[in-house]
Amino acid sequence: MKKGLLVVVSGPAGSGKGTVNGMLLESEDYVYSVSATTRAPRPGEVDGVNYHFISKEEFLRRIDAGEMLEYTQYCGNYYGTPLKEALEVLESGRNLLLEIEVEGALNVKKLYPEAVLIMLLPPSFAIQEERLRGRATETEEKILERLERTKEELLTLPSYDYVVYNHDGAADRCADQIRAIVLAEKSAVSRHPAAAVQYFEN
Numbered sequence: 001m002k003k004g005l006l007v008v009v010s011g012p013a014g015s016g017k018g019t020v021n022g023m024l025l026e027s028e029d030y031v032y033s034v035s036a037t038t039r040a041p042r043p044g045e046v047d048g049v050n051y052h053f054i055s056k057e058e059f060l061r062r063i064d065a066g067e068m069l070e071y072t073q074y075c076g077n078y079y080g081t082p083l084k085e086a087l088e089v090l091e092s093g094r095n096l097l098l099e100i101e102v103e104g105a106l107n108v109k110k111l112y113p114e115a116v117l118i119m120l121l122p123p124s125f126a127i128q129e130e131r132l133r134g135r136a137t138e139t140e141e142k143i144l145e146r147l148e149r150t151k152e153e154l155l156t157l158p159s160y161d162y163v164v165y166n167h168d169g170a171a172d173r174c175a176d177q178i179r180a181i182v183l184a185e186k187s188a189v190s191r192h193p194a195a196a197v198q199y200f201e202n
C-alpha cells in the first residue's frame, strides 16, 4: 500500500508553526496529528482539535499501555503523539503532520528514519523575543522560560533534515517551501527501492 510521509515540523515558540501548518492542512493531502497534553487549554483552544487535554494520571496510563508513538515533558507538562491515529493516517497514504518539540522529533527519527524533520525558525532570536512579547498570552516568566528553551532546541538543528525561516508575513511562503520539500522527498530514489524491477514488470 502507498504510505504517506511522516512530516515533523518543530519550531521554537513564536516561529509561527501553527499558522504555517494551518495552511498545509487546507489540503486533504495532510492530516494533523492531534497530540495529547496535560497542559491547560489556552483561550480559544478546543479539546480534540488543538489537543486532547487529559490529566497527568491518564497520560501516564497511556504511556504504560504503549499508546504513545512518542512523548516528552516540556515546560512542566506532558505532550505526546497518539500511536493508533498516526499509523491509520500513514496507511491511508496521506501525509501525517506532527507539530512537536525537538526531543520528540529526534525520538520519531530514531523509530522512523524515513520521517522528514523540518525546523521552522523566526528570522532571528531578537525577532522571536519581539513576537513572544507581542503575543501577550503568557506571563513574563513563561516567556523567559521559552526563550531559554530555544537555546537548547537550536543545538538539535544538525539532526534535522531541513530549516525554513518564517519572515514576518511570509507564512504562505513557508508553507510553499514545506510542500516542495515533501514533493521532493516523495521522489527520492531511496523511497522507491523496487522502482527498477517494477518498471519492467508493469
Ligand code: 5GP
Pocket (backbone or CB within 6 Å): 010, 011, 013, 035, 036, 039, 070, 071, 072, 074, 079, 080, 081, 099, 100, 101, 102, 103, 104, 105
Ligand atoms: P504549546 O504548549 O505551545 O502548545 O506546545 C509546547 C511545545 O510542545 C511545542 O514546541 C509543541 O510543538 C510541542 N508539542 C506539542 N505536541 C507534542 C507532542 O505530541 N509531542 C512532543 N514531543 N511535543 C509536542
